[in-house]
Amino acid sequence: xxxxxxxxxxxxxxxxxxxxxxxxxxxxxxxxxxxxxxxxxxxxxxxxxxxxxxxxxxxxxxxxxxxxxxxxxxxxxxxxxxxxxxxxxxxxxxxxxxxxxxxxxxxxxxxxxxxxxxxxxxxxxxxxxxxxxxxxxxxxxxxxxxxxxxxxxxxxxxxxxxxxxxxxxxxxxxxxxxxxxxxxxxxxxxxxxxxxxxxxxxxxxxxxxxxxxxxxxxxxxxxxxxxxxxxxxxxxxxxxxxxxxxxxxxxxxxxxxxxxxxxxxxxxxxxxxxxxxxxxxxxxxxxxxxxxxxxxxxxxxxxxxxxxxxxxxxxxxxxxxxxxxxxxxxxxxxxxxxxxxxxxxxxxxxxxxxxxxxxxxxxxxxxxxxxxxxxxxxxxxxxxxxxxxxxxxxxxxxxxxxxxxxxxxxxxxxxxxxxxxxxxxxxxxxxxxxxxxxxxxxxxxxxxxxxxxxxxxxxxxxxxxxxxxxxxxxxxxxxxxxxxxxxxxxxxxxxxxxxxxxxxxxxxxxxxxxxxxxxxxxxxxxxxxxxxxxxxxxxxxxxxxxxxxxxxxxxxxxxxxxxxxxxxxxxxxxxxxxxxxxxxxxxxxxxxxxxxxxxxxxxxxxxxxx
Numbered sequence: 001x002x003x004x005x006x007x008x009x010x011x012x013x014x015x016x017x018x019x020x021x022x023x024x025x026x027x028x029x030x031x032x033x034x035x036x037x038x039x040x041x042x043x044x045x046x047x048x049x050x051x052x053x054x055x056x057x058x059x060x061x062x063x064x065x066x067x068x069x070x071x072x073x074x075x076x077x078x079x080x081x082x083x084x085x086x087x088x089x090x091x092x093x094x095x096x097x098x099x100x101x102x103x104x105x106x107x108x109x110x111x112x113x114x115x116x117x118x119x120x121x122x123x124x125x126x127x128x129x130x131x132x133x134x135x136x137x138x139x140x141x142x143x144x145x146x147x148x149x150x151x152x153x154x155x156x157x158x159x160x161x162x163x164x165x166x167x168x169x170x171x172x173x174x175x176x177x178x179x180x181x182x183x184x185x186x187x188x189x190x191x192x193x194x195x196x197x198x199x200x201x202x203x204x205x206x207x208x209x210x211x212x213x214x215x216x217x218x219x220x221x222x223x224x225x226x227x228x229x230x231x232x233x234x235x236x237x238x239x240x241x242x243x244x245x246x247x248x249x250x251x252x253x254x255x256x257x258x259x260x261x262x263x264x265x266x267x268x269x270x271x272x273x274x275x276x277x278x279x280x281x282x283x284x285x286x287x288x289x290x291x292x293x294x295x296x297x298x299x300x301x302x303x304x305x306x307x308x309x310x311x312x313x314x315x316x317x318x319x320x321x322x323x324x325x326x327x328x329x330x331x332x333x334x335x336x337x338x339x340x341x342x343x344x345x346x347x348x349x350x351x352x353x354x355x356x357x358x359x360x361x362x363x364x365x366x367x368x369x370x371x372x373x374x375x376x377x378x379x380x381x382x383x384x385x386x387x388x389x390x391x392x393x394x395x396x397x398x399x400x401x402x403x404x405x406x407x408x409x410x411x412x413x414x415x416x417x418x419x420x421x422x423x424x425x426x427x428x429x430x431x432x433x434x435x436x437x438x439x440x441x442x443x444x445x446x447x448x449x450x451x452x453x454x455x456x457x458x459x460x461x462x463x464x465x466x467x468x469x470x471x472x473x474x475x476x477x478x479x480x481x482x483x484x485x486x487x488x489x490x491x492x493x494x495x496x497x498x499x500x501x502x503x504x505x506x507x508x509x510x511x512x513x514x515x516x517x518x519x520x521x522x523x524x525x526x527x528x529x530x531x532x533x534x535x536x537x538x539x540x541x542x543x544x545x546x547x548x549x550x551x552x553x554x555x556x557x558x559x560x561x562x563x564x565x566x567x568x569x570x571x572x573x574x575x576x577x578x579x580x581x582x583x584x585x586x587x588x589x590x591x592x593x594x595x596x597x598x599x600x601x602x603x604x605x606x607x608x609x610x
Contacts, residue, residue, distance in 0.1 A: 059174065064557055067172045067550050073180040074547050076136060080128050081187070081540040087118050087125070088533045091497060092526060094118075098504055099522045105509050108518075112504035116156070119497045123147055123159060126184050126494075137184035138163030146184045147494070153211050155502035159494035161185050173553050178546055182539055189492045191484045191531040192538045197231040197465055198489055198527045201520035203478035204402050204419040213502040214521040216490055218403045218419075219480070224249070224473035225516040226456075228523065231465045231481050238464030240448060244355040244407075244417075244488065245463055245481040249454060249473040250316075252349050253303070256331065256342040257313040260284060264335040270343075271329030273297075284312035296323050303425040314425060319346045345453070348473055352449035352462045355482075357407060357415035360391060360432070360439045364413055367435030374430030376400050388413030400424060407487030417488065422476065471516055484531045493532040500525045 097103070098111045127145040128136045138146035146163035161184055168181045202212070202219040212221040226249070235241065259266050260281060267278040275294040281287040288300040298318045302310035319327065327346040332339050363369050363385065370382040376398040385391040388411060392404040400421050408415035420428065420443045428443040448462040459468045467481065482489040490496065503521040506514050 061561075063171065063173050064554070066170055067554060067557075070170045070172050070178055070180045071547065071550050073130060073136075073168075073170075074543050074550070076128070076130055077181060078540060078543045078547070080125050080136065081536055081543060084122065084125055084187075085533060085536050085540065087122055088493070088529055088536065091115060091118050091500070092529045092533070095500060095522050095526050095529070098500075099519070099526075105507060108504045108508065112501045115497060115501045115504070119156070119494070119501060122188070122494065122497065123149075126159075126188055135163070136181055137187060139166040139183040140164055140168065147188075155213050156498055158498055159492075161189060172550060173557065176553065178549070180546075182543075187536065187539055188494060188532075190535055191489075191491045192535045193485055196233065196484060196527070196531070197481055198484050198524060198531065199228055199231050199467065199482075199520075200480045200490070200524050201226070201228060201477075201517065202480060203476060206402065213506065214499045214517060216488075216495075218405075221513075221517050222474065222477035222520075223513060224471065224477045225512045226469055226471040226473035226477060226479075227516050227519045228479055229468040229470075231467045233464065234461055234466045235464040240354060240462075241464030242483055243463060244483065244486050245448065245465075246353045246355060247460070247467070247469075247479040247481065248351045248353060249348050249475060249477040250351065250451070251318065251475055252316075252345055252347065252453075253451060254315045254317065254342055254344055255313045256284070256287060256315050257304075257311045258340045259331060259333055259342055260287065260312045264333045266331050266333055269330050269332035269334065269339075269341060271327070273329045284310045284315070287312060288315070291317065296320055296327065301423060303423070304427070310425075317344055347453045348475060349451040350449075350454040350460070350469075350473075351447055351451045352460060354446040354448050354463065355417055356446060357417045358439060358441050359414045360388070360416050361408075361412045361414040362437035363391065363432055363434045363439055364388065366437055369432050369434045372431045372433035372438060373440070374428070376430055380430075380432075388416070392416065400428070405488055415487075484528075490528055491531070493529075496525050496528040496532065 094111050094115055098108050103111075126137055126147040130136055134142040135144075135146050138144075141163045144162060146161060147159050148162050149157040150160045151157045163184050165183050165185050167179045167183055167186075169177045170180045172178045200216065200219070201222050202215040203222060205211070205215075205218055205220040211217070212219070215221050233241075260283060265278055265280055266287070268276055273291075273294050273296060277290055277293070279290070281290060284302045284304075288302060291297050291300045296319055298320050300318070301316045302312060303314035303316060304310040304312065323346050325346055325348070328343065329345075330341050330343045332341040365384070365386050368382055368384055369391070371380040376395075377400055378398060380398060381394050383390075383394065385394065388406045391413060392406065395401050395404050395418065402419040402421055404416055404418050406413055406416050418441060424443050426444050429440060431438055431440045449460060454469070454473065456470055456472065457468075459466055465481065467479070469479075480488070484491070490499075499521055503518045506518060508515050508518050
């Protein structure tokens with residue numbers, strides 16, 4: 001039998017009272033705080049779940065704050081793009097006015113003055129900041145303005161992009177990184193995909209130092225007065241549609257090789273050629289001498305001569321000044337049956353050429369690159385070329401190549417376009433050899449149209465497009481026709497405005513050449529402004545879509561926060577009805593424990609021993 005001492009009874013009673021008091025106080029604290037779980041010990045499992053829910057709430061709130069910042073940035077972008085689109089529309093309106101034949105040079109200079117103001121405004125828009133001295137359109141290069149002036153070259157200062165091509169992103173939700181800005185190159189120096197063709201009346205310059213007002217780098221303005229309209233799409237299903245083309249105005253190339261092969265007497269059978277001596281010409285050099293001895297002909301070049309003697313199949317005749325454009329003569333071997341004839345004319349011929357590139361990417365970083373076939377003058381400098389730019393510079397250092405550019409999408413040298421010197425034969429070929437690869441380059445550009453005699457007012461159709469021509473070109477003039485997103489096409493809005501300003505300040509009334517150049521440039525600029533406006537509107541629509549997405553994410557996030565709040569409430573919040581009931585029970589229990597403690601404290605065994 002266990003003995004129960006007075007001390008034991010006292011301690012148990014005190015412990016029971018303390019326990020009841022602790023439970024009563026705990027319920028009171030829960031009612032006062034409104035929380036069921038105040039410490040992890042209250043409910044370890046729900047407390048652990050509550051911590052995870054709290055972390056999710058914090059992350060969601062951080063994303064909510066981030067969306068506020070993202071919305072501010074996008075709103076600033078949208079504001080700048082809105083102003084830019086209005087600016088382009090105004091510039092287009094001014095160019096439409098400038099194209100009017102009723103304006104004089106002073107009127108066009110006034111328009112150029114307003115365009116200068118728009119030009120300066122556009123520079124300011126491109127260098128906009130977010131209020132924290134961070135440039136909106138410089139990518140991650142926000143220490144300096146992304147668009148800087150460059151005074152190299154003629155005309156007003158051109159604008160170069162000094163930022164990078166990255167896009168700032170911001171986390172606006174758990175799994176969503178959103179672009180909150182655009183780089184300036186994408187906005188002001190690019191065009192949207194799928195845009196139309198653009199044309200520029202310019203020709204490849206004789207060297208990189210030759211620059212003309214209103215022409216692109218490496219190109220100079222034409223010498224003649226030919227103007228163009230279009231280009232317009234005719235057949236998008238044409239196999240060559242989407243390629244770049246060049247219209248070239250040149251001398252007639254005459255095939256006289258059949259005359260040299262007969263061994264009979266050659267005479268002038270049609271027209272008049274003063275001083276030509278009938279005779280038997282066994283090779284092209286003898287026939288060339290006979291032609292150059294006449295009064296009407298200055299020089300003759302046989303482009304089939306690649307250094308070992310030509311066969312007379314590509315004779316190009318330069319006629320003397322004053323010889324009419326319709327001057328024509330024919331050389332014939334009358335003793336042959338049937339007669340063999342070669343016709344010569346002073347008329348300019350036009351040819352539509354398809355611009356094709358060469359894949360030189362395999363040569364890069366593949367060991368020493370040497371000239372393995374053909375000849376380049378001066379000699380090609382062999383070496384290991386790590387980048388396309390290094391190889392292009394080595395090719396441009398020769399006299400046979402005027403310029404090279406890479407129009408590949410990723411700039412890896414897989415689509416090098418070479419502009420050869422004008423006097424090279426069409427079969428001019430050379431090959432570069434590296435350790436493991438070789439690439440062959442040729443001057444034989446595919447002809448889509450011609451050569452055919454040029455006539456003012458004609459409309460040419462080739463490659464799925466059409467272009468109208470008017471006026472009198474000079475030999476060597478060219479018109480470049482390119483898809484707007486072609487690497488060699490101008491996609492720079494600043495360049496477009498600069499060219500428009502430069503040509504509008506030229507003397508048009510006193511120079512037929514300038515008149516044609518201004519007309520062509522305005523036509524080109526209006527098409528380029530259309531493409532730039534399409535790009536800006538496309539980017540603006542993208543910004544608007546992202547702003548709408550932020551609103552949607554805000555709604556989803558708000559619903560998520562309500563779910564988190566409900567879950568957190570279920571885990572840690574107090575049920576006041578149950579708590580009040582328990583509070584009353586704990587109060588009764590505490591009072592009972594206190595009464596029992598008083599009664600037990602007053603009890604003594606001596607009371608039962610009396």
